[in-house]
Amino acid sequence: MEITTPTLLIDKGKCLKNIDKMLAKAERSNAILRPHFKTHHSASIGSWFKAKGISQCTVSSVSMAKYFAENGWEDITIAFPYNPLEAQEISTLASKVNLHILIESEESLKHALDHINSSVGYFIKVDVGTHRTGVDHRNKDLIQSLVNLSSDALVFKGFLAHAGHTYGSNSYDSIKWIFDGTSKILKELKEEFGGMISYGDTPSCSQIEDLSLFDELRPGNFAFYDWMQHNIGSCGIDEIAICLASPVVAIHKERNEIVIYGGAVHLSKDMIVEKDIMGKDKRCFGKTVRLSDSGWDTAIIGHVDRLSQEHGIVKLSEQEIAHIKLGDLIGVIPVHSCLAADLQGHYLSTSGERIEKMIKN
């Protein structure tokens, strides 16, 4: 297939290896792998997981749950706080598949009890330090009352946590420190209240070897990885499974820059701040690589320094820029693959196959 516009390439071989590696770790830890599909939101890519024997998945919205249910997934956790306004949709979906929702207040659980007519499992979302959502783990009275509300219709399943603050880490030690603290909290809750423990986040699931404390693992990003995960230490460059093929539309040798067709509507504005060789902060919206016959090289040859809606401004060395011509394609390793994937209409596999994905309505 000829590429003429920004196209998100996926290396299926790398993706399958990433799945195999995480699945092997889950098996060694005697935990269920319930991967988060918000990273790819694609039924085709979902089928790669299914072929490995994975039959449970995590999603981040009711609409994503509907999409995967329509594509044969029968056991789905919506890892997002229960939205009272979607009670009817949840009820309908739960009459068809095995559905789990997240609860973090009596108010939301009571609303669900009053408005959902099919059997739904609920996890108590625990704040393990990210301070985004979840119950304070020290609030035992609240937790006890949430457990007590379990019924035939809404069934208490256990505790769910996402240690999102590992994303602020850049060393194994700091991830291990977060992980140990989180583990202690979840272990105590399980001992006191029962139920299972479901644990997420790609940095700790990638970097911590022994995950046997948990009953279930929900990483998502690991299927693709990205530059942020590489920076955190979760993956090697050769494990990153997606890359945006981007046409070169302007060359500015006088400032060691090229302009690519590949902007905020292809990569997202997610970025990381790195240090340049002078120790100065430098924003990075993606790393550039050369494309090859089989996909892309793993040698980094520059970075996306600025982004407009459709433009990416790439800094390259004098040496590299000398080889670039207008109309060439260059690869960009996204900073955040989940958001880059969300922005695409489809993927293209490195063997030339168009891969469809969920489209926003």
Next chain:
Amino acid sequence: MEITTPTLLIDKGKCLKNIDKMLAKAERSNAILRPHFKTHHSASIGSWFKAKGISQCTVSSVSMAKYFAENGWEDITIAFPYNPLEAQEISTLASKVNLHILIESEESLKHALDHINSSVGYFIKVDVGTHRTGVDHRNKDLIQSLVNLSSDALVFKGFLAHAGHTYGSNSYDSIKWIFDGTSKILKELKEEFGGMISYGDTPSCSQIEDLSLFDELRPGNFAFYDWMQHNIGSCGIDEIAICLASPVVAIHKERNEIVIYGGAVHLSKDMIVEKDIMGKDKRCFGKTVRLSDSGWDTAIIGHVDRLSQEHGIVKLSEQEIAHIKLGDLIGVIPVHSCLAADLQGHYLSTSGERIEKMIKN
């Protein structure tokens, strides 16, 4: 229409007023208004411009040009550097509509001459200080050679500039300073080489009263405006025409926060850094307002402090948070309306009408 998920509301009345105001200014300045449609990418919203007598538009990609051509637009400028890989598409499109492209090197112009078979107008893109794309205005030899390549097939139309560095401004004086420098450059080029001058960017088109130097104006964002434009001084809060209606899914009074269903996949990660009352930097991904029967209030009651893929974490005062219940809808004024609009599957007008838009393939 009942809102249950994040939904981008559009106030048609405000949008029409914004169009009227810019059109009146263009008419006073005796300049063509060729609005940039990358802000809304919607044929329906395009028709609101058409009803005002506007028949020319600007887009930022060939696919967007095709979409608007299919929806009755017959005079389109693709304000993005010529992409050699899309020569065939451009050629086909130019056989159907009056098409203009941007050129900034001999290499790209010669490629276009060799590969485009229908008549196309070209503008020389001039770098007026943004240093994103464009020819150095002092490089008269290059400019002369680009003008000289004009032919029956590829017709030199003039000079096009986008003073994108006005986005870094926060006062009328700095915008006026950029505007004056840019004007001088473009005036000299026109006097020396002929052709028309096409000028863009919403901050200067909104804030500078006399735009009579220019033959054509290409602002886009002004149709919607957003919090960034408000910060730059381009609009009042009451002129911002879009707002994301977002369900409240969690309340954390202990830290003056609520969690909304409305994240990076609805608002984009574009943000501005503001000062809190202690003078400390504070990131803002959107401003929150109350929704009303007719749309939304203009009083700002909080801001989106952090964003995940689907979650927005909103900081609210103790007073405000006391009135909020789970399942309420709250409004978010986006930081950057163009990117927020790109992320939606559709709009909803404040009178309840679903408005379709271009969808990525």
